[in-house]
Amino acid sequence: MIQNFNISSKLKEILESVMDPEIPVLNVVDLGVIRNVQVNGKEITIKLTPTYSGCPAMDVIGDDLERAFEKEGYSAHIQLIMSPPWTTDWITDRGRKALEDYGIAAPLDETADKDVLLNEKKLVKCTNCGSTNTKLVSQFGSTACKAMFQCEDCHEPFDYFKCLK
Amino acid sequence: MKQINNPTSTSISGSTSSPIRELNPQFLESKENKQHLIDYLLGVADNYLILGQRLGELCGHGPNLEPDIAITNISLDLLGQVRSYYQYIAQIKGDKTTEDDIAFLRTEREYKNVLLVEQPNTDFAYIIVRQYFFDVYNRLFLNALQQSGDETLRALAFKGIKEASYHERFSGDWLKRLGDGTEESKVKTQEAVNNLWIFTEELFHKTEADQSMIEVGVAIDMTQFKELYYEKIKEQLTIAAIEIPEVEYFQKGGKQGIHSEHMGFLLSEMQYMQRTYPDSRW
Numbered sequence: 001m002i003q004n005f006n007i008s009s010k011l012k013e014i015l016e017s018v019m020d021p022e023i024p025v026l027n028v029v030d031l032g033v034i035r036n037v038q039v040n041g042k043e044i045t046i047k048l049t050p051t052y053s054g055c056p057a058m059d060v061i062g063d064d065l066e067r068a069f070e071k072e073g074y075s076a077h078i079q080l081i082m083s084p085p086w087t088t089d090w091i092t093d094r095g096r097k098a099l100e101d102y103g104i105a106a107p108l109d110e111t112a113d114k115d116v117l118l119n120e121k122k123l124v125k126c127t128n129c130g131s132t133n134t135k136l137v138s139q140f141g142s143t144a145c146k147a148m149f150q151c152e153d154c155h156e157p158f159d160y161f162k163c164l165k
Numbered sequence: 166m167k168q169i170n171n172p173t174s175t176s177i178s179g180s181t182s183s184p185i186r187e188l189n190p191q192f193l194e195s196k197e198n199k200q201h202l203i204d205y206l207l208g209v210a211d212n213y214l215i216l217g218q219r220l221g222e223l224c225g226h227g228p229n230l231e232p233d234i235a236i237t238n239i240s241l242d243l244l245g246q247v248r249s250y251y252q253y254i255a256q257i258k259g260d261k262t263t264e265d266d267i268a269f270l271r272t273e274r275e276y277k278n279v280l281l282v283e284q285p286n287t288d289f290a291y292i293i294v295r296q297y298f299f300d301v302y303n304r305l306f307l308n309a310l311q312q313s314g315d316e317t318l319r320a321l322a323f324k325g326i327k328e329a330s331y332h333e334r335f336s337g338d339w340l341k342r343l344g345d346g347t348e349e350s351k352v353k354t355q356e357a358v359n360n361l362w363i364f365t366e367e368l369f370h371k372t373e374a375d376q377s378m379i380e381v382g383v384a385i386d387m388t389q390f391k392e393l394y395y396e397k398i399k400e401q402l403t404i405a406a407i408e409i410p411e412v413e414y415f416q417k418g419g420k421q422g423i424h425s426e427h428m429g430f431l432l433s434e435m436q437y438m439q440r441t442y443p444d445s446r447w
């Protein structure tokens with residue numbers, strides 16, 4: 001359910017200028033947290049869905065959106081919606097690429113995710129050398145959305161963006 | 166603070182076939198119903214707050230880096246969930262109450278969490294066993310709550326269960342590792358299980374508010390999965406080579422606000438800032 005908003009390219013540009021504060025290469029559209037945008041003249045109503053319940057980035061994203069629109073002469077109103085819940089499937093292809101380039105392995109599908117996190121199968125690609133000879137170091141990482149991995153070929157430690165469905 | 170929007174019922178995905186009894190919109194016009202709903206929500210949410218606070222105490226004090234990060238991540242999930250419930254309560258109350266007032270400005274007797282979650286961080290075995298006993302309940306509870314007649318609760322259940330399952334995976338794995346680990350970890354885990362077992366049954370104890378909300382279809386009857394709960398934890402304890410305790414009676418009281426001696430200490434630390442500097446904000 002990747003959203004296509006029926007908005008002007010100018011507004012889209014403003015939306016895409018707002019980054020996830022914890023992954024500053026991933027904008028909020030590519031993260032898939034913007035669920036709806038309604039435009040009424042200069043009034044913009046944005047429906048935002050949290051990634052994880054306690055994700056401290058959500059408040060920051062809301063504030064950043066308000067500021068970004070205000071700078072361009074608009075007034076943005078943020079509404080948090082809980083349903084349907086966010087899933088990593090909503091990260092766009094461009095978003096996945098941005099993650100990989102930044103050194104965070106993008107989420108696998110659900111079955112493969114279980115296999116790497118529970119059965120410790122080697123499926124996650126090292127973001128440094130591309131090898132799948134990688135091992136799970138910790139199920140929880142620096143933020144709620146990530147787990148820690150290490151490459152057994154080049155020894156690079158890296159984050160894996162966990163699949164959430 | 167952003168307002169949570171009531172989701173539209175059409176946007177709920179993944180509900181199973183059993184019929185959902187939609188809540189009558191006039192329901193909240195009765196003062197008694199309103200109070201029962203608030204009490205019911207507190208009974209659910211206070212467990213998350215108090216367990217989240219207990220786990221938060223461990224920030225920087227985990228046995229090593231990985232469980233330290235995991236435990237604080239779980240704490241963050243729980244605190245995130247509790248905010249949604251408290252915001253919902255504030256919305257139902259419709260006065261000036263904020264989520265912070267509900268979290269920080271109540272007295273001990275007004276908290277409705279079960280005794281299990283307020284038990285102290287005695288050692289790592291206690292932390293894991295307490296967590297596992299709660300996580301299994303929480304997953305089964307959120308699974309059932311997806312059939313609530315209240316659309317906000319359904320949305321919170323859908324959102325929360327993904328996280329709850331991940332928590333259970335963490336605590337369940339550690340339970341196995343500790344029980345089937347060294348001589349010392351086994352002894353400590355057995356002791357934690359023996360001492361925390363008596364707090365498990367309270368999870369299934371129905372208060373007046375629970376009963377009333379079950380009748381109108383907002384709450385789900387948790388006794389429907391009680392057997393499943395004990396089956397699951399007994400199975401896991403057996404895998405962990407831990408003996409199942411046999412006890413004559415179980416402890417309860419938290420749901421009525423009658424807490425253990427540990428609760429006051431927990432609250433005094435948690436409420437310190439708001440009590441010392443009223444209305445302080447980030």
Ligand SMILES: [Zn+2]
Pocket residue numbers: 126127128129130131151152153154155156
């Ligand atoms: Zn590598």
